[in-house]
Amino acid sequence: MPKHFSEPDSPAPRRRRRATGEDRVFDNGYDPRQDFADSEYGQGTYGQDAYGQDQYRDQAATRGQGAGYGQGNGARRGSYTQTPYVQPPYAQDPYAKGGHGQQQDPYAQGAYGRQQDPYAESNYVEQEAPGAYEPSPYTDDEPRRGRGASSSPRRQGKQKRRWPVALAAVLVVAVVGIGAYLFFNPPFYKVSVNGTEQTIEAGTTVQGIVDKGLATPTAGNLIAVDGSVAQQGGGTAFTATVNGADAQRDQKLSAGDQVQIDNGQDVDEDFTETTETIPHGESGTDYSTLASYYNGAIHVYSSGEDGEKTVKTGNVSGKTVEEVTKQPTDAGYSSYNANVGDDKVLALTFDDGPWPNQTAEILDILKENGAHATFFQIGNQVAENAEVEKRIVAEGNQVASHTWDHAAGSGQGVNMTYMSADEQRAEMEKGFKAIEDTLGTSIEHVMRAPGGNYYGSLIDNLKDIVDVEVGWDVDTEDWRRPGAAAIEQAILSAKPGDVVLMHDGGGDRSQTIEGLRNALPKLVQEGYKFVTIDQLMAYGK
Incomplete structure (x- = not known):
């Protein structure tokens, strides 16, 4: 009879025995396989069936694994012919079920020796004998697992209970991830369009706002070169700002943006x-x-x-x-006045200078009133008054010629038409040269003929020397010394575009200076501006 043995106290020794193959050697050293092998049943006395198999030893060794076939983890496989199980009436294994004194093996189950080992993973898991391993024809030649490599029903149950928990965890993580993504990347959000809150899809552009009809701007027109409409709606489709800044049509909008879309603008055609x-x-x-001279102040x-x-x-x-x-x-020859339109402008002119003190006083008055003037100068007086001459130009005024010596000699100091053609040309050439030499630069060849005597053959003779001859519209007759008040009134009588005649040399011009000092502030108060002859001519005819 086999020795009695005790169950393992804990799963730890059981797992060790499964892993090492020591599943039949217990803690007290008892090995039921060896005990059976030494018995009369294990020696084959009664265990040979008609086919020569040690059926009982095989069955005992394997503890009934397999439906009546002589194979199992506890026996050498390949040594016996596999035949259906036959149980003789006289061969009773203490651990096998039968009709002769059969005993209930605590590890056996079923009529054909299927044994339930508390350490076995299942009723059909075959166990290996030490030092022996062969594939079973009933396991598709796959290596059979020993007890150390198998999962028990209890462990399988635990594993089956764990997978729903794992799946639930995965689902929770997925839901949290999706929720976080949607929180930071919402598919829809609100913006303000022209002061009205609208819900739009993520990625919507400024153009998309118009395409969806959330704003209905009117396109501008294409404007023709003559100012008419060349094409209705041919201008820009609309103008837009996002959060107060100019926006392009393809600009994507974000949650909370303040969008303002207005009508398009007109565009000029190419x-x-x-x-x-x-x-x-x-x-x-x-x-x-001479009659033609007084048709206008400008003679060209x-x-x-x-x-x-x-x-x-x-x-x-x-x-x-x-x-x-x-x-x-x-x-040809033309005599005209400048067309100044509504501009209140006057051209102040001074003859017979420069004189050192009188010309300087007049320059002071002009500067005080923000005025400019044109000085027609006697050429033979320029060099000796070079300092004041340069000041005239430096302060924005214009210098022009009043001949070399005021038509002295044959011209009798007043009329160049009395002079020969050569004398006429010399008078003008010397006068322009004196000014240019003193200033060190060329000037426009603008002149005023002494006494206003500019007509007939004189014009033909000087047309390649003189660009413009300038007369006057208002003659203050200050040369007569009529008094400061008379001179003042003459200046105040001027109209827009007029040329006013005065003198800064050729005698005592204290009345002229006083009259000018009184008149200019009043004209400034009326809105007049004072320009040079070049500036006046720029207005055209």
Whole structure:
């Protein structure tokens, strides 16, 4: 009879025995396999069946693993022929169920020796004998697990209970992750469009606001070169700001943005531009007598000069507009006043200088009132008064010629028409040269003829030397010394665009200085400005 043995106290020794194959050697040293092998049943006395198998030893060794076949972890496999189990009536194993004194093996279960070992993983798990291992034809040649490598039903149950917990944890993590993503990246959010709260999809652009009809701006127009509408709605579609800053149409919006969308703006059409010449005409005034002199204060003789204009043609409208960039000058002599329009401008002029003290006092008055003037000078007086001459120009005033010596000699100091052609030319050439030599620079050849005597052959003789001859509209007659008050009233009588005649040399000009000092502040109060002859001529005819 086998020795009695005790159950293991804890799962730890049981796991050790499974892992090492010591599942049949117990803590007290008892090995039931060896005990059976030494018995009469293990020696084969009764255990041979008709097919020569040690059925009982095999069954005892394997503890009934397999449905009646001689194989198991406790026996050497390959040594016996596998046959159905046959139980002789006389061969009773103490641990096998049968009809002759059969005993209940605590590890056996079933009529055919299927044994339930508390240490076995299942009823059909085969166990290896020490030093022996062969694949079983019923396990598809896969290595059979020993007790140390198998999972018990209890462990399998625990594992089955764990997977729902793991799955639930995964689902919780997924839900939290998705929730966090949606919190920081919401698919919809609110913005303000023209003061109204709107809900939009993530990624919506400024253009998308208009496309969705959340704002309905009116497009601007395409404007033709002549100012008419070339194309309705051909301008910009709309203008937009986001949070107060200019926004592009493809700018993406964020939650809480303040969007303002307004009507589009008009756009000028593109155009092609060409430059064309304006031919000068052949016109002019009869200048054969002095009468033509007083037709206007500005006297110009020209051989004629072409003008220029630009022509713009709209690429969409096909319309054209012309813009004159340079006025043509007709050939011939013209006498005119500047067309100043509504501008309140006057041209103050002074003859017969420069004189050192009187010219300097007049410059002081001009500076105090923010005024400028033109000084027509006697050429032979310029060099000796170079300091004041340079001050005139430095303070924004203009210098011009009043001949070399005021037409002295044959001109009798008053009329160049009495002089020969050579004398006329010399008078002007010397006068311009004296000024340019003193200033060290060239000037416009603007002059005033002594006594206003500029007509007939004199004009023809000097047309290549003189650019402009300047007369007057208001003669203060200060040369007569009529008193400061009279001179003041004459100055105050001037109208916009007029040329006012005074003197800074050729005698005592204290009345002129006093009258000018009283008149200028009053004219300034009325809104007048005081310009040079070049500035006045810039207004045109």
